[in-house]
Amino acid sequence: MFQLTRRAALxxxxxxxxxxxxxxxxxxxxxxPPSTTPVTITYYNYNLASAGIGAEATKMLxxxxxxxxxxxxxEGVPVASGQVLAxxxxxIVAGRVPDxxxxxxxxxxxxxxxxxxxxLNDIIPPEEWTAHxxxxxxxxLKLGAIGDKAYGLAYVFSTPVLFYNxxxxxQAGLNPDQPPKTWADVKAAALQLKEKTAKSGIxxxxxxxxxxxxxxxFLSNGxxxxxxxxxxxxxxxxAAVEAVAMLRDLLKSGAHANMREAEAPDAFMSGNxxxxxxxxxxxxxxxxxxxxKFELRAAPMPSFGDKPSKPTNSGxxxxxxxxxxxxxxxxxxxxxxxTSKRGYTVITSEIGYVPLRLDIVDDPxxxxxxxxxxxxxxxxxxxxxRLNQWVAFPGANYKQISRIEVGAVNxxxxxxxxxxxxxxDAQERAQALxxxxx
Amino acid sequence: xxxxxxLPRIAGAANGLAALAAARTxxxxxxxxxxxxxxxxxxxxxxxxxxAFRLSFYEWNLLPTSEPLFVGxxxxxxxxxxxxxxxxxxxxxxxxxxxxxxxxxxxxxxAILTRESVGKAGAVYRALIFVPMMIAPVVVAxxxxxxxxxxxxxxxKALGAIGLPAVRFLQEADTAIWAVIFITGWKLMGFSTLLFxxxxxxxxxxxxxxxxxxxxxxxxxxxxIVIPLVTPTTIFLTVLTVLHGAQWSFVYINVLTQGGPRNAxxxxxxxxxxxxxxxxxxxxxTAAGMLLFAVFSLFAVIGLKAMxxxxxxxx
Numbered sequence: 001m002f003q004l005t006r007r008a009a010l011x012x013x014x015x016x017x018x019x020x021x022x023x024x025x026x027x028x029x030x031x032x033p034p035s036t037t038p039v040t041i042t043y044y045n046y047n048l049a050s051a052g053i054g055a056e057a058t059k060m061l062x063x064x065x066x067x068x069x070x071x072x073x074x075e076g077v078p079v080a081s082g083q084v085l086a087x088x089x090x091x092i093v094a095g096r097v098p099d100x101x102x103x104x105x106x107x108x109x110x111x112x113x114x115x116x117x118x119x120l121n122d123i124i125p126p127e128e129w130t131a132h133x134x135x136x137x138x139x140x141l142k143l144g145a146i147g148d149k150a151y152g153l154a155y156v157f158s159t160p161v162l163f164y165n166x167x168x169x170x171q172a173g174l175n176p177d178q179p180p181k182t183w184a185d186v187k188a189a190a191l192q193l194k195e196k197t198a199k200s201g202i203x204x205x206x207x208x209x210x211x212x213x214x215x216x217x218f219l220s221n222g223x224x225x226x227x228x229x230x231x232x233x234x235x236x237x238x239a240a241v242e243a244v245a246m247l248r249d250l251l252k253s254g255a256h257a258n259m260r261e262a263e264a265p266d267a268f269m270s271g272n273x274x275x276x277x278x279x280x281x282x283x284x285x286x287x288x289x290x291x292x293k294f295e296l297r298a299a300p301m302p303s304f305g306d307k308p309s310k311p312t313n314s315g316x317x318x319x320x321x322x323x324x325x326x327x328x329x330x331x332x333x334x335x336x337x338x339t340s341k342r343g344y345t346v347i348t349s350e351i352g353y354v355p356l357r358l359d360i361v362d363d364p365x366x367x368x369x370x371x372x373x374x375x376x377x378x379x380x381x382x383x384x385x386r387l388n389q390w391v392a393f394p395g396a397n398y399k400q401i402s403r404i405e406v407g408a409v410n411x412x413x414x415x416x417x418x419x420x421x422x423x424x425d426a427q428e429r430a431q432a433l434x435x436x437x438x
Numbered sequence: 439x440x441x442x443x444x445l446p447r448i449a450g451a452a453n454g455l456a457a458l459a460a461a462r463t464x465x466x467x468x469x470x471x472x473x474x475x476x477x478x479x480x481x482x483x484x485x486x487x488x489x490a491f492r493l494s495f496y497e498w499n500l501l502p503t504s505e506p507l508f509v510g511x512x513x514x515x516x517x518x519x520x521x522x523x524x525x526x527x528x529x530x531x532x533x534x535x536x537x538x539x540x541x542x543x544x545x546x547x548x549a550i551l552t553r554e555s556v557g558k559a560g561a562v563y564r565a566l567i568f569v570p571m572m573i574a575p576v577v578v579a580x581x582x583x584x585x586x587x588x589x590x591x592x593x594x595k596a597l598g599a600i601g602l603p604a605v606r607f608l609q610e611a612d613t614a615i616w617a618v619i620f621i622t623g624w625k626l627m628g629f630s631t632l633l634f635x636x637x638x639x640x641x642x643x644x645x646x647x648x649x650x651x652x653x654x655x656x657x658x659x660x661x662x663i664v665i666p667l668v669t670p671t672t673i674f675l676t677v678l679t680v681l682h683g684a685q686w687s688f689v690y691i692n693v694l695t696q697g698g699p700r701n702a703x704x705x706x707x708x709x710x711x712x713x714x715x716x717x718x719x720x721x722x723x724t725a726a727g728m729l730l731f732a733v734f735s736l737f738a739v740i741g742l743k744a745m746x747x748x749x750x751x752x753x
Contacts, residue, residue: 089718093500116503260609260698395684400713400722407522407701414700431521
């Protein structure tokens with residue numbers, strides 16, 4: 001009896017959903033032309049879920065948008081960054097398809113394969129697409145793309161920045177005007193700082209759930225987490241292993257503070273940690289904490305010897321999930337606004353992400369004044385031109401793969417086992433989870 | 439055949455039918471009473487169980503836009519191949535065994551010691567012990583994180599005051615699991631104490647008075663009368679701890695350590711949740727659920743056997 005009811009219910013739900021959400025899978029339909037018909041769209045956003053400034057700034061932008069487009073009502077849905085995808089999935093299953101969602105780059109492959117997202121450059125009229133994306137950093141725009149199809153519009157992102165406490169540098173007899181450039185410099189500076197000031201040296205924040213910064217460290221040493229053709233897991237190959245070995249050496253030498261990643265920003269803000277390599281998004285909190293206590297400075301990501309460092313990006317893109325052309329139009333208007341000059345002015349100055357439009361940086365109408373007062377943004381901007389894509393693992397098990405990767409790095413750096421073996425074993429287990437059809 | 443002869447037979451048949459109907463309808467009323475319970479159980483427990491078993495052989499994310507892919511035992515194989523599985527299984531044993539003193543032994547002792555305290559003092563005592571039980575687990579976790587903070591936590595301040603070095607309770611692999619066990623147990627102690635106290639109030643006062651008249655000491659009374667008579671509660675709490683101990687610590691692991699440092703505090707529940715539930719991968723999660731179900735069913739059967747054996751012995 002249950003079986004039947006269940007089947008019926010499932011069939012009904014599926015057909016309703018199919019009808020509602022997959023209008024014509026074969027033919028990418030264009031979004032509706034602009035109109036003034038009232039429409040309400042939902043906007044899943046993780047900055048809304050962050051306490052404090054990220055939420056306030058995003059709410060402000062949404063309100064400005066609604067004032068400019070009175071016929072569009074935006075319902076902001078706050079979801080934590082690590083949970084956006086699960087939430088989007090759950091809501092799609094429940095028949096509440098989100099209209100616009102801010103989704104982390106590591107979910108890109110999954111979103112494209114499973115949520116049936118259509119390329120923006122297919123559904124948006126070409127002239128509108130070209131007009132809007134003109135002036136956006138090309139390397140940034142690529143982040144939401146697979147091949148030449150832009151599925152998501154790159155929205156907020158950060159790069160890895162080496163923040164350092166200039167006062168501790170001075171106390172330790174280091175020159176704060178010459179921050180460490182290579183990992184060897186970092187080690188030497190951290191050890192000197194530790195010895196002279198009895199504070200901790202450096203913390204590279206590469207051990208958490210998202211592997212973007214870790215991928216940057218691999219890349220900087222010529223390694224990769226995933227092969228370029230996206231078929232092989234490669235974090236167990238020599239260049240990546242060597243990068244992990246450098247981290248282990250940093251830790252065992254005492255230069256690398258032995259603490260949990262979540263504690264490192266607190267330690268840095270309280271003046272107990274000399275350097276921290278982390279997302280540029282921390283800039284605002286760090287500035288606030290450093291005010292009247294110590295001088296905060298920032299340097300680009302350290303390199304391995306002479307090889308230039310290859311910073312990756314963290315962050316997210318905006319995706320249109322709605323299948324209704326009218327809502328898609330409203331969604332596109334919202335996306336345009338959020339990634340406009342005004343949008344990035346607020347996002348950069350109020351939250352701390354990198355602006356995807358460099359022409360606003362020195363424009364007094366936008367970020368000009370702010371940039372003058374906040375020179376810390378410069379290393380971040382400088383890295384933008386040589387930004388590398390944070391690669392999303394493919395297939396249904398992509399999250400499990402990155403978990404294995406991050407778990408292995410933790411084990412290899414903080415443990416005593418053979419680094420090469422740990423990383424190779426992990427690579428092999430991860431490879432078994434890769435999709436057989438790429 | 440005449441009609442007259444047929445009448446009694448029809449009457450008889452009618453009677454028989456009525457009796458049959460009565461017999462048939464006799465179960466209708468009880469069945470109606472039972473139906474809500476059966477339907478609820480079936481709908482919320484057994485159907486999901488069967489469905490979870492079926493889904494554990496598929497790779498799917500529940501999305502109507504993608505097809506469930508039959509993968510056979512692949513999900514199970516993947517889970518069993520996780521390198522952290524052995525550590526997690528061993529930690530699960532540590533959690534279970536480590537919790538027993540806090541959920542059984544200590545509460546039993548507290549209940550015995552406070553057994554005689556009646557009136558206001560007794561009520562205050564019991565309330566104090568029970569309070570942790572009523573605080574939301576996440577709040578408990580956050581409060582303990584502050585208390586155990588190596589730099590400015592009260593616990594380390596106290597240690598410092600008596601000249602001991604600060605301990606990084608949640609950051610070091612050797613102390614983290616014990617810290618989590620302690621917090622889990624601290625939260626549950628009140629509940630266990632309450633159960634023991636309730637069991638003790640059921641003990642016939644005459645037994646204790648008789649023993650006292652015979653000159654038994656308080657220690658002897660506790661050992662020879664109270665502890666044996668609360669054995670059903672002891673077994674019940676032991677079984678409960680074995681079955682749920684590792685699960686109860688989940689919140690604290692999630693908030694305080696996320697399984698780290700280096701998997702030192704992860705357990706089966708946490709590990710399987712990490713791999714299965716964080717992605718909506720229904721195959722991984724249901725296979726994980728089935729594995730846990732199998733292992734803990736075994737423990738449950740053993741526990742229930744122990745309880746039954748005790749009941750039979752007493753009867």
